[in-house]
Amino acid sequence: MTIETEKLADLLAAAKRAGADEADAVYFAGTSLSVSRRLGQIEHVERSEGRDLGLRVFVGERSAIVSAPGLDPATFDDIAERAIAMARLVPPDPLSGLLDVVAIPPLDLDMEDQAEPDAAMLGLRAGEAEDAALAVPGITNSEGADASYSRSEAVLVTSRGFAGSYRRTGYSISATALAGSGTGMQRDYDYTSAVHQADLDDPARIGRSAAERALARLNPTRPKTSKLTVVYDPRVSASLVGHLAGAVNGAGIARGTSFLREKMGERIFASGITIRDDPHRRRGLRSRPFDGEGQPTVPLDIIADGVLKTWVLDSRSAKQLGLKTTGSASRGTSGPPGPSTSNLYLAAGSLSPEDLMADIKEGLYVTELIGSGINGITGDYSRGAAGFMIRDGKLAEPVAEITIADNLIGMFARLVPANDLRFLRGTDAPTIRIDDMTLAGA
Secondary structure (H helix, E strand, C coil), X not given: CCHHHHHHHHHHHHHHHHCCCEEEEEEEEEEEEEEEEECCEEEEEEEEEEEEEEEEEEECCEEEEEEEECCCHHHHHHHHHHHHHHHCCCCCCCCCCXXXXXXXCCCCCCCCCCCCCCHHHHHHHHHHHHHHHHCCCCEEEEEEEEEEEEEEEEEEEECCCCEEEEEEEEEEEXXXXXXXXXXXCEEEEEEEEECCHHHCCCHHHHHHHHHHHHHHCCCCECCCCEEEEEEECHHHHHHHHHHHHHHCEHHHHHHCCCCCCCCCCCECCCCCCCEEECXXXXXXXXXXXXXXCCCECCCEEEEECCEECCCECCHHHHHHHCCCCCCCEEXXXXXXXXXXXXXXXXXXXXXXXXXXXXXXXXEEEEEEEEEEEECCCCCEEEEEEEEEEEXXXXXXXXXXXXXXXXXXXXXXXXXXXXXXXXCCCCEECCCXXXXXXXXXXX
16 A cells, blocks of 8 residues: 555545545645746746545435545544535435445556656757747747646545555647738647657657648638538547547436437447547556546447447446446546546548548648537537648648538548547547538638
8 A cells, every 4th residue: 555545544534433434535646847938938937736635425325525635634534524514415316326346457557757857858848849840931930839747646545445546647848830920820839748758759840840830821711611521630630539428428328418329339430430448558648547436447449340339437327327337437536426538549540641532622621620519419510610621632722710510420420530540639530531511611
């Protein structure tokens, strides 16, 4: 047992003395350091440290949660007594409760890098990214570059005997460049993030990419309203996978507020399509050995060969649906667990992005999405967008101030992925093509 798990066990003992039938406690600790640089000058250096505790108690079928900063044993009796007092005031909830302990298999997730860069090193990385952006001809200004480092720890202990913890590091570099002048100015960005700093992209490449993206957006036009093929750049294609994640979340299914609530076991994507949630991906940004209820995490094929195979469930939503948890609970210190995904991705297809676009006489290539016009109950989809026209299979003039619209059920059925999947964000997808969408423009 670590010192933190021992202290949480002491907190649970205090909860039992105060009148709890059962209890669990979570503890999150983290340290982060970030450096911002703009036009050759360090603008901001920030270091933060946080330690947060959450105690959940059960008195019969009633429960309550109290959160507190730090992990001070002198406060444990007071925290426990407040939690018990709150629990006795709320109505009973037969769906809440702790789960029995299940053995967590040994996993090599490799989530912690021992390297700890200082502010000077982070400043050098940010500087290299910004200098590379400013060196690109046509770049007129910079919104700066950032580099950051973080280290975090999560600990969970339950009165049924579970005790577990894991640590994670994170590193990132970003840059934002501006091109043009006056009302014709355009901006764009690029970034890289990783659990191990060796997996970061080169800072200079990030800067050049931000600059090239900004330059490519100069002098956008507004095309006429039409029905056409839309191709999503990988930077925005993951949003479609995110919409699926929201639709298969067990809490929404139990409430009946998802457009996929009646689709279990049906083919909703084309054959061959796989969408997987993989909490065991080595060095994954959201990998974890156990979930927020102390259950083993398992890889889930949410979509297999185009068929919807499972919801994403915690114990509460699973009980509501008469199912078992999928080990997908997440929680903080001030609220109960809820279902969520980890490393979610759409598996790569067989065509290159160039081949995916080769037969498109006129289409739209989307690089930016604006707003969140998604109806989770009906699946209606409407997003502001910017990007480039596709003409004869090639990227053409930039476009902006447009809207793309359809319904997600139809979009999923027509979706075709390219072969350029990269794991960059935690929710990832390759380039995606969807035929017959509506573009609302001039």
